[in-house]
Amino acid sequence: MLRGARAVAPFLxxxxxxxxxxxxxxxxxxxxxxxxxxxxxxMREQHRELLERARDEGWTRVxxxxxxxxxxxxxxxxxxxxRDTRLFPRAIEGDGDGFEFVTFLSVPxxxxxxxxxxxxxxxxxxxxxHGGAIATLIDTSLGTLALAVAGRVVTANxxxxxxxxxxxxxxxLLEASLQRHQGRKLFLGCDLWDAEGTTLHAKATGLFIQQDxxxxxxxxxxxxx
Numbered sequence: 001m002l003r004g005a006r007a008v009a010p011f012l013x014x015x016x017x018x019x020x021x022x023x024x025x026x027x028x029x030x031x032x033x034x035x036x037x038x039x040x041x042x043m044r045e046q047h048r049e050l051l052e053r054a055r056d057e058g059w060t061r062v063x064x065x066x067x068x069x070x071x072x073x074x075x076x077x078x079x080x081x082x083r084d085t086r087l088f089p090r091a092i093e094g095d096g097d098g099f100e101f102v103t104f105l106s107v108p109x110x111x112x113x114x115x116x117x118x119x120x121x122x123x124x125x126x127x128x129x130h131g132g133a134i135a136t137l138i139d140t141s142l143g144t145l146a147l148a149v150a151g152r153v154v155t156a157n158x159x160x161x162x163x164x165x166x167x168x169x170x171x172x173l174l175e176a177s178l179q180r181h182q183g184r185k186l187f188l189g190c191d192l193w194d195a196e197g198t199t200l201h202a203k204a205t206g207l208f209i210q211q212d213x214x215x216x217x218x219x220x221x222x223x224x225x
Contacts, residue, residue, distance in 0.1 A: 033064035033103065038096020042171045043117045046195045047102060050115055054104045059113075062103040062144065066090040089140050097121045099137065105148055110178030112145040115195070117171050129166040134192070138204045141174050142188045146208040149178055150186055157207040164201045171195040184210040 035044055054061055066087060092098030101116040116137055124130030139158055146153045166172065176190035185207060192202040 029065045029067070031063040031065065032090060033062065033101065036095040036100070038094070038100055038117075038119065040117060040169065040171065042195060043100065043115070046115055046171055046173070050102075050104055050113060057106070059104045059106045062105050064090070064101070064103065089136055092119070092121050094119075094121075099133070101137070103141065103144060105145065107148050110145070110149060112141055112148075112174075112176040114141040114144075114174040114176070115171070116174065118166060118168060120168055123168055125165075127168055129168055129170070131162060134162065134166060134202055135160055137172075137174065138190060138192065138202070139206070141176050142190060142204070142206040143208065145176050145178060145188060146186045146206075150181070150208075150210045152211040153186065153208040154211060155206060156185075156209045158204065159206070160202055160204040162202050164199055166201050172201065173197065179205075186210065 035047065039047070051061065053059070064087075067090075089099040089101070096117070097119045098121050099116060100119065101114055104113045104115075106112070114137070118129045118133060118137075122129050122133040124133070135158065138160060139155060142158075143153065143155060171194070172192055173195055174190050174192045176188060179187045179189050181187075186209075187205070187207055189205045190203070191200060192204070193200055
C-alpha cells in the first residue's frame with residue numbers, strides 16, 4: 001500500500017506557479033478546451049465530429065488556458081512572464097456561464113475552426129448574445145490564426161457584418177482563413193455559422209500586423225556604439 005502511494009505521489013504533488021511574482025505552489029493549468037458540465041449535448045456532439053475531422057485531415061486541437069501560453073502554438077517565450085493577467089474570453093469562472101470554445105488549427109493550410117457555446121453571462125438584448133461577445137470570439141479566433149502563422153501580431157482593423165442575432169446557449173462554428181500575407185500585414189477572414197451550417201450569423205475580415213521581435217540588450221561591456 002505504501003509503495004503504491006509513493007508511486008502516485010509525484011503526480012498529485014503541486015508544481016511551481018509559472019508566474020514569477022507568485023511564490024505559492026499552484027496546480028497545473030487546466031485545459032478548458034475539453035468537455036465540462038457546462039457543455040450542452042449539441043456542443044459535445046459537434047466536438048466529437050470535429051475531433052474526427054481533425055484526425056482525418058491532420059489538423060491540431062489547440063489547448064486553452066486562462067492565461068496565454070505561446071508554446072501551445074509552437075511559439076517561443078515565457079507563458080506570461082511577470083504579468084498576472086488573464087485571457088479575456090476566459091475571465092468568467094463558471095463552466096458554461098461565458099465562452100465555452102475549442103479551436104482546431106491547420107497552419108499549412110492557413111485555416112482555423114472554432115466551436116463555441118455562448119453562456120448566459122454574455123447576454124445583450126434579452127435572450128440574445130451581446131454583439132461585443134461575437135466580436136470577441138471573432139477577434140480571438142482570427143488572432144490565434146495570425147499568431148500561429150506569423151508569431152507576434154496585433155489587431156489593426158476588424159470589420160464585422162452582423163447578419164442574424166445569436167440566441168444565448170447557441171453552439172456556433174467559426175471558419176477562418178488567411179487570405180494573404182503581404183510583408184508584415186496579414187489579411188484574414190471568417191464566417192460564423194450555427195453548428196448545423198444552415199444560418200450565417202456574421203462575416204468578418206481582419207488586418208493584423210506582425211510585430212518586430214524584442215531587441216536583445218548588448219552583451220558584456222560593449223555599449224553597442
